[in-house]
Amino acid sequence: MRRRAPDEAVTPRRLGRARFLLALLGVALLGMVAGCSGAGALGGEAGAQTVTVAIVSNPQMEDAIKLAPQFEAENPGIRLRFVSLSENEARAKITASVATGGGEFDAVMISNYETPQWAQNGWLTDLQPMVDATPGYDAADFVPSVRNSLSYQGHMYAVPFYGESSFLMYRTDLFAQAGLTMPANPTWQQVADMAARLTDKSKGKAGICLRGKPGWGEMMAPFNTVVNTFGGRWYDPQWNAQLTSPQFEQASQFYVDLVRNYGEPGAAQAGFSECGTQFGQGNAAMWYDATSAAGTVENPDESTVVGRVGFAPAPVVATPSSGWLYTWSLAIPKTSPRKDATWKFMSWMTSKQYMQRVGTQLGWTSLPPGSRLSTYQIPQYQQAAAAFGPTVLNAIQSANPQQPTVQPVPYQGVQFLRIPEFQDLGTRVSQQLSAAIAGQKTVRQALEQSQEYASTVGESYQ
């Protein structure tokens, strides 16, 4: 590289550049002073009463954002702003904001995992008075199991936007070819036998897709339902960890063997999205996952198996049902100074009329499922969701978070334990099991390590 000669240094052109740089900095500083008087945003707008809503990005929420201008038109004094984040970021962000009283949000989207805990901590506004005072809102229409999971001491602290359970999806065409029939209430052993017959590794076809990706909201969800129905439990009523009990070990061994022998390739890193892709592209004969997947597999834009999918209840062993219960719902943090305006929007988004609005404007398959019983009475929805609607509602109604397994337990929740420590504990245990799926350790080794984690948490409750 050529070094500049000293006499080249000070030239008019270079002087000009230095001045330009100074001018640029001047403009930046000027902008800073001018901008300080604003609302802290660049390019934002000011409104009369702005309600800020934190949501988890997924198709139903996107629809709500699309329809929000209609709410603003009907309620001229209220403007809406949405912060849409992926599930993990949203959860971390909303938790931090609500727990510290950050006050950035007027409404937050949380689940039945957080709602009762946060209500107990005094972080959320009691919605019951507003629910009762809103004519035509009809809270009795919410699916009872969903409504209960969002209540604390009989009062609702969040209102459900949609609800889901888990079920088994299977390819009717592949079943017919193989001469198989899906039982009305399949057991896990039957599922394993059918998966064995439908697996064709030479053609890259998996018998069943199951999540193996670490994360308390990823593989831990379907895995926990298997543990429950095998009769396993995380703790006995005295909070002694039970992860090395025979039932827990049997369930773990079954899950790991099933996914290793007949599951999708790269199972240790496959979550909901990866399984959705595999099943939607026709590479798996069965898929056990969230009922919300029905929308994806029946959508021609995202799936190549539309019309060739059957839906069966979550497989069982020792319990009458084993589907999980999950709901994304809206709550108002205690810190919000705009509770009335926020409730106006929340009640709009979770009302019966909203369902009609979505159906007529965006299509009946786009309805947020699982929140209201009346949704399943709408003739157009009955027709659009004929293949899966009744199975979904049934699964949500029969989920039992109070008594998830055979033996008594000191916690609530089906696919999670509703204690604050479970986010960390569940993720750690799932990492162990994911390693077992990847073949890096045995199930017994994974469970022995997991038992230590669980014991530490259990001791804090004893």
Add this chain to the structure above:
Amino acid sequence: MAATIEDAPTTSAPARTEGPRRPSRVGPVLLTTLTWIVAIGFFFPVLWMVLTAFKSENAAYTDPPTLIFSPTLEQFRAVFDAGIGPYLANSLGATAISTALVLVLATPAAFALSLRPVEKTQDVLFFFISTKMLPVVAAIVPIYVVVNEIRALDNIWTLVVLYTAMNLPIAVWMMRSFFLEVPTELLEAASIDGASLGRTLREVVLPIISPGIFATALICVIFAWNEFFFAVNLTAANAGTVPVFLVGFITSEGLYWARLSAAATLAALPVVLAGWFAQNKLVQGLSFGAVK
């Protein structure tokens, strides 16, 4: 694919007549091949992202992946419909202002630490770099609490201050190495001619190290533009930046890969353009300073 690329330079290498020198061609050819493989390895994900941005969601999910598809601008339309505008404005603002502040503060600091070393220069330099040793995640809780206490959450000026603080140590170190390259004779000459300190800095030193300033500015722009952690934790509806907007397209339910790719392509564009415009200056700057 890799195989064809590997073969290409070997077959196209001209045959040489000088026997004894022949083996020396193998090294460069191997090196070139390796460079190509590494370059393609780095570039391929970016290419795939751009290609996916022009696909429909269904085409983005085909297995095995396909290179032939009918391109669509639908995903870009969806990204614009989702309201990328305010996020772009916030990112541009936070990046431009923090970079300007960093340059204003780092230039005199680097000058003092190189050409006019003050007492305990080494300690000062070490202090600067030590601020980068703590992972951001370890500091986020106190930062969040402080920002919350002063009611500055979701405010773009909070990000400006943090990005300035974040980039300042790197900028001081980088610019110091550029300043060290300036011949001291030049400063002595300016001093003999009666130039003041300010004038020497403005008219003698800065023009010489201008490539270094451009290089430093570009690094600061890239870091500030891509910063995610502070942005996601400290902003909400008002001050969100582009990386935060991108995360909204990652969903655990539903398929959004094509849309995410379109959003990511748009987000990368300003930095690519900035890098492209500054390319000459940057290359000059990089080879001039300590980051050779």
